[in-house]
Amino acid sequence: MVGGRLEVEGLTKRFGGFTALNGVSLDVKSGERFGLIGPNGSGKTTLINCVSGALSTDGGRIRFEGRDITAIPAHQRTRLGVVRSFQIPKPFISMTVLENLVIPLEYAAGARAERADCAAEAMDILRTIGLESKAHTRPAGLTQIEMRKLELARAMAAKPKLLISDEAMAGLSSGEVDDILTILFRLNERGITIIMIEHIMRAVMRFSERIIVLDAGEPIAEGTPNEIVRNSAVEKAYLGE
């Protein structure tokens, strides 16, 4: 029953004369835990922006569950099940934490259900993620870890088949990193395909079944965590010559 397969083929993205992505291809299988790493500015967020539809592409194809989604608007991709979280959290600041989740429940998770049902379901999600005590506060009153959790909770509320988490752990303590990891593992057990973008090596290595490494907009290595650790090109990209 698991879906969520993502195929990216020859994806190119330019900003003016600068090529941020140069023919990137990847194939994320249904139910897989996939890691995407690379130095700062290597194009990871840009790749996610293209996949989620926030940016248009300058070449290449994106297929989700066999369907070409290269040209459809972002909100429709979300409804199909491609959901991303933001590296810099973008909560709906005028709403409570609970209301933040009602938006995707209402708009993305299909049938505009009765509001009461949405609220109950939002509360369930907050409970799973350990944010239920903050349900009725505004995002401005959240700590950094809570903000990251809200970002994930809101993505969960959109009922993803493929969840793309963009540096959900940056700036967190190691205990908090484990918290988020546990949540992502649990989501994956439920059949959700996950792409994790992360700088914290310990986390990506532990989480991912397969990893791709981007450098200056091009994939330079792909393999299991063990293969990646031993790859000299990766070492060079990260540590310089």
Add this chain to the structure above:
Amino acid sequence: MVRTGGGLLVSLAVIVGGILLASLRVNLYFYFAGYVVLQYVVVATAWNILGGYAGYVNFGTSAFFALGAYTAIFLIEAFRAPLPVLILAGGLVSGLLGLGIGYLTLRLKGVFFSIATLALSVVLQTLIMNWDYVGGAKGVTVIRPGSPLFGNWVRLLFTVMVGLAVAAVTVAWIIERSWVGRGLRALRDSEEAAECMGVPTLRLKLFATTISGFLLGVAGAPFPYYVTYVEPSSAFNLDYAVNALAMPMIGGTTTWIGPVIGAVLLGTAQQVATVTISSELNLLIVGVVLVAFVVLAPEGIVGLVRRPRGR
């Protein structure tokens, strides 16, 4: 459902009250001034659907209002069209312009969108000034048809404006409580996040700009019969653009009642000032009050009432 029924009753009560007021034979000046205040209820409510709910600040309110007025003038000159037709047509034409600026939001956000709407207003005024059929730069005199309802045009127009104000507020009330309103609020907070959470942001923005434009046109359509002499500088008056923005900001932009409060307070104050001091003072009053609110009570009167002790 109970609340909807209650809202319906209130609306009806206001309209009936308006008709009763119109049949009371108090000083005509009362209706004359009341019309302006009610017109601002429509204008402020319409502006707020886009500016307050969706967060797109329209500086070109005058253009939409004037387009409603000039559509009416055209239809009066060409066909002697009856008032209900004028109102509907004025709304539709301005709604179409609203749809147009909706597409601008694809490229222009924040202050750039606002500047574009201001520019639009200037362009439209220039076009009208050069269109002689509707009076061009020197303006046009509109002759009211004889024997209107309530025996007097001012009383009739006052009653019509009561109905339009109720209609506009009802529309805002419905939007606010619907999934559309929640979607607009999401995109006001973060358009990117809203889109990524499944909100069809473009469609909602087009809806907001169109409805807002429609209601602004509706507010402007009876204007020719109200003043009987229309020139571009009166229909495109800066007052509309400034008040449309100031009234919701003073009342509070997040709920339907905010623009109503702002329009009634500021509109009445301006009417009083016009009589007692001078009409030149109007914009000054608005400016001072607006600055005071932006600094001291950014959430408007509604915000003050909700959180009496501040934060």
